[in-house]
Each structure stands twice: as structure tokens, then as C-alpha cells.
Amino acid sequence: xxxxxxxxxxxxxxxxxxxxxxxxxxxxxxxxxxxxxxxxxxxxxxxxxxxxxxxxxxxxxxxxxxxxxxxxxxxxxxxxxxxxxxxxxxxxxxxxxxxxxxxxxxxxxxxxxxxxxxxxxxxxxxxxxxxxxxxxxxxxxxxxxxxxxxxxxxxxxxxxxxxxxxxxxxxxxxxxxxxxxxxxxxxxxxxxxxxxxxx
Numbered sequence: 001x002x003x004x005x006x007x008x009x010x011x012x013x014x015x016x017x018x019x020x021x022x023x024x025x026x027x028x029x030x031x032x033x034x035x036x037x038x039x040x041x042x043x044x045x046x047x048x049x050x051x052x053x054x055x056x057x058x059x060x061x062x063x064x065x066x067x068x069x070x071x072x073x074x075x076x077x078x079x080x081x082x083x084x085x086x087x088x089x090x091x092x093x094x095x096x097x098x099x100x101x102x103x104x105x106x107x108x109x110x111x112x113x114x115x116x117x118x119x120x121x122x123x124x125x126x127x128x129x130x131x132x133x134x135x136x137x138x139x140x141x142x143x144x145x146x147x148x149x150x151x152x153x154x155x156x157x158x159x160x161x162x163x164x165x166x167x168x169x170x171x172x173x174x175x176x177x178x179x180x181x182x183x184x185x186x187x188x189x190x191x192x193x194x195x196x197x198x199x
Contacts, residue, residue: 048074049114049150054160056087056144060137065094066129066146066160067122072114079151080112087144088131095127105130111151124165138162 054068066085072078083091095108103125112127114120122128129146138144142162149155 048072048076049078049080049148049156051148051156051158051160054146054158055163055165056131056138056142056160058138058140058142058162058164059134061134063130063132064134064138065124065131066144067124068160070112070114070120070122072116072118072120075116077113077115077118079110080114080148081151082111082149083129083146084149085129085131085144085146087136087138088134090132092130092132093127094130096125140164 050071050073052069052071054066056066057064066083070080080093083093085091093108093111094105096103096105105128108127112120112122120127140162144160144162145157146160147155147157
């Protein structure tokens, strides 16, 4: 008789214990629900691309350029179509080419394509990000933010560091001859340095 009376009480204790343990599991469930959106894949451009050693040539005003290495860790090529920066209202992707024996720079048609598991150099004398109409001086150590937009619609933000650089006597100044390519194909060099831009 005594044993039969204890058994229901033991069952009741077990049920109460089980009910009491349910609320303790809820915070874990809520935490999992809250962190789930963070696992959403980013656009392929942002997920695959990084920029190493980005820098901007120091200037007082006028024109300057940004350089660095675009790195693609993805399995497919990625194309950068445009760039923006609060430093300039007019940012273009540029290349330097030989035109009749003269090195000139012009907008890069189709943008910068970075091969899968490869890199694309942005350097003086080659492809670069051109900033025009700069009114804020760029000093060594200044941090300048950029946003790249990819062909697939993804974007990537990065910060470049201001740096003094006099290689190739390059000197970006406003009002210089940009060539006959619709105002975009010139060398952006200082007076007397035509054809020497970027080295």
C-alpha cells in the first residue's frame, strides 16, 4: 500500500521537473533564431573580393588616384564596374595605354575583371581608381573610404591610406589636357610632364 501511494507522487515530481526544464531551453531557441539571419550568404562580389594594401596618392586638391591589389578568392571571375568615395564627386575606373607612342589614361571599358582565385593590380602606370574634383587635401596617413560595385550587384567597402608618392613625376592637377578621348583620355600629368603620368 505504501509503495502504491509513493509511485503517483514520483510521477508527479517527474512531470513537474520536465515542465520546469522547458523554459530553460527557450533562450537557446531564441538565440538560434536571432543569429540565423547572419548566416545569409553575402552577394558573391562582397564574399569573394578583398583589397590589399589600398592607398591614395597625397594631394592638396584637383585629381588623385587610388591603388592596391584586388583579390578574388571565389570560384568565378568578378568584375568591378564602378567605385565611389566621399572624397570625390567624380570617381572613374581608369587604365593607362599607349596611344601613338604617348602614354595616356582613359576610362576602363567594362571595368576591372578579377579572375577566379586571382588578383588584379591597381598601380601607377596601370589600372587605377581616378578621383576628380577633389577639394579636401589628402595627407599621409589619412583614411579614405571607397565602395566598389560589382557586375552582379554586390558591393564592397574598404579604406585606403593617404601616401606621398612622386614616382614617374606624376602630379594630378585640374584643367590639364585629358586628350582627345572625350576629355577622358589624357595623361592627367602636370604641365611639362605630358605623357609621363604614372611612370
